[in-house]
Amino acid sequence: MRRTPRETAESARKISRRGVMLGGLQLSFAGILAARMQFMQVEQADEFRLLAEENRINLRLIPPARGQIFDRNGIIIAENAPSYRITMVREDAGDVQDVIARLSSLVELDEDELNRALAEMKRSAPFLPVTIADRVSWEDISRIAVNAPALPGITPEVGLSRHYPMTTAFAHVAGYVGPVSERDLARYEDPEPVLRIPRFQIGKVGVEAKYEEILRGRAGAKRVEVNAVGRVMRELDRREGEAGADLQLTIDGRLQDYVRARLGTESASVVVLDLEHGDVLAISSSPAYDPNKFVRGISVADYSVLRDNDRRPLASKTVQDAYPPGSTFKMVTAMAAIDAGVIGPEDTVWCPGYLEVSGRRFHCWKHAGHGHMNLETSLRESCDVYYYDLALKVGIENIAAMSRRLGLGIAHDLPMSAVTSGLIPDKAWKLRERGAGWVIGDTVNVAIGQGYVLSSPLQQAVMTARLATGRNITPRLIKSIDGIETPSQGGESLGLNENHLRQIRRAMFAVSNNRRGTGYGSRIVDEAYRMAGKSGTSQVRNISAAERARGVINNEDLPWNRRDHGLFVNFAPYDNPKIAVSVVVEHGGGGSSAAAPINRDVTLQALFNGDPPLSAYPSKDHERIKAQQERLNSERQMPKTDGNSRA
Structure with missing residues (x-):
């Protein structure tokens, strides 16, 4: 259809308007683009130069x-x-x-x-x-x-x-x-x-x-x-x-090396504390492992050998493991009783071989009994009945309070892995954790370091150090950081009666130096270095009435993992205490037979800063000790020292 001149003119005008609008839009876009380019090239030039630089330069x-x-x-x-x-x-x-x-x-x-x-x-x-x-x-x-x-x-x-x-x-x-x-x-x-x-x-x-x-x-x-x-x-x-x-x-490397060699293949632990600053002079668990293997990436086979070893070489037994302290706890019970005024040093208790409490017999380790016992003789011969009686008089709350005062039941702040707090039970603990009330039999068991009570070898050493000094000694492992000395942990006074402490120390001295003492066989004969100690044996199994009737099975006749733990603690020298030592031998049997000989050897090594003279030992032990020193020196990783006395 043919368009009229008027329609043609109208169409031309529309096209012209659209052209102008389109052109305007294009000009606007070009202007914005030019402005943006100017902003980026001038205003943001430094920023984009930095981004380009970062792409080219890596840190x-x-x-x-x-x-x-x-x-x-x-x-x-x-x-x-x-x-x-x-x-x-x-x-x-x-x-x-x-x-x-x-x-x-x-x-x-x-x-x-x-x-x-x-x-x-x-x-x-x-x-x-x-x-x-x-x-x-x-x-x-x-x-x-x-x-x-x-x-x-x-x-x-x-x-x-x-x-x-x-x-x-x-x-x-x-x-x-x-x-x-x-x-x-x-x-x-x-x-x-x-x-x-x-x-x-x-x-x-x-x-x-x-x-x-x-x-x-x-x-x-x-x-x-x-x-x-x-x-x-x-x-x-x-x-x-x-x-x-x-x-x-704070550790003495040569002493630590000696302890490692002395423990040998035993499943055991040793802690040695300096009594002036609280320094840990040695802290060793046996058996151990080679840490270099972990740095390099330990193989599955090597790790399996460590993991499956029933003597647990991966465990830091000194701080990680907690054991029933056995008779080493008797000093705590005695100190609580003396401090509470319920017994004097000469007061006696009759031991017929057991104490009957609420229709149950709590036996002494000596089946025939010890007879009349006072504080010194009971600790010297480790009479259980004496401490059963003491515990009934003083009560669990006083025993628990004294335990914590002497460093038990506390996770000491040592930079080692998995430091345990052990366990000092009381009435509130049993109600909270076991949902049951405290019974009198619980107190009797705690009195001799059995039942619920648990402590680590480190805590045992701290307890002994505090009894030896009367001060709030806390273990210190870091001596200095980049040459700057860390604070001493020698501690202030515990506020305990010094006469009471002397009575405990005198009884511990009798343990190691009286012929009837449980630690006499592992005594130090040099008067300048004599030690005061206490043995302990903690059961890991229940002994039934039937077994008692026919005779308790000797540890030697039991499988290794069912034998008692052996413990021994001491401080030395008695007249001027310098160190405290604790030893735990897992499933070693009696503390006197298994732990005391190790404790005595480590104590002398620490006091003499090397191999002590044979004259420090009983004459009957000279040949054996001489052969032992030669063997251990051949097994040590570090050369021995000249033996300058620490005392």
Whole structure:
């Protein structure tokens, strides 16, 4: 249909308006674009220049050197040793399998580690180095360096790795380090970037874990220039990190080493405390393990051997395990009774071999009984009935209060793993934990360190130290941090009556030095070093009435894990106390036979700062002790000292 001139003119006007509008829009868009370009190129030029720079320059962390750990005499316990490894860059190697075959002819490669490296190589960029073998020897590194032209892409490298030169002696104290795990990272709200460095290691147990942040130090950093695919082109600058703080322990390394050798294969523990500052001079659990295996990544087979050992080498028995203290607890019961004024030192109790309480007989270890017993004779001969009677007079609340005053039932603040608080029961505890009321038989059992009461070897040593000094001695394991001494833990007075304490000490002296004392066989004969002690035997099984009637089975006739624990505690010298020692031998039988000989030997070693003269021992023991000293010196990891007396 033919359009009229009017319609044609109207259409032309519409097209012109639309053209103008479209042109205006295009001009506006161009203007906005120009303005935006000007803003980005002028106003934001510095910001975009920085972003471009960040794409070109990377900031990379440099792991700090970990602080070292020393004993009280400066002997190294944990150090940073050079560690050699072999890396490969895939693109430089060319034929990877061929290069690895040539490398294998020079050094021994672990198949599992090699397979992991090859898998990592496939996932990584071809220019990134991948570790083929770690912790190789210097001889291996030398062979690779000599044959470098035939090994394209292979580079020997050196780094630092944690090493424990005394292996088992400090395993439960220093602990060990290991690679950072997801579980480790989860403990931090905002983990430090250094924790994400590949192969970075942190403390897992012991002092290494408790002082992790102090030992770790601060990471350094370097700026490197990279190309578009991330290859490092050059290093621009570097800021070295800050090494971790060095720690000095209160432990005497040579004494610790002696204790390790003296315990041998026993499932046992020893704690030695200095009575001036509360310093832990030795704290050893046996058997132990080599922490270096954990640093390197322990094999499943090696870990299974440790885990399945019924003597529990992984357990830190000195602080982690709690045992019925047996007769070593009698000093607590006696001190509570004297302090409460319910008995005097010369008051006697008749022991017919048992005490009947509420229709039940509580037996003494001596079936025929001890007869009339006072404080000194009862502790000397370890009469149970005397302490049954005492407990009924003084009550559980007084016994529990005295126990805590002497350091039992308290988790002492020592930087070791899983420090136990033990257990000092009372009426409130039983109602809360067992939902039952306290009965008189519970008090009788607690009186001789049985029933619910539990204590660790460390707590036993603290108890003995406080009885020896009357002060609130607290164990100290860290002597200094980066050369700065930590506060002494010698403690203030406990506020106990000194005459009462003397009575307990005199009775402990009789245990070790009177012919009828349970510890007389392991006495020290040198008058300047004589000790005051107490034996203890804690049952791990119930003895039925039928078994008592036909005769209690000897420990030697029982399976090892059903025998009694043997304990012995002491302080020495009696006239001027310097140290307190506690020993627990798991399933060792009697405290006098199993724990006392170890305790006496450790005490003399600590007092003489080395092997004591044979004259310190009873003459009948001279030949045996001489042979023992020669054997132990051959088994020790450190040379013995000249034997300068600590006393």
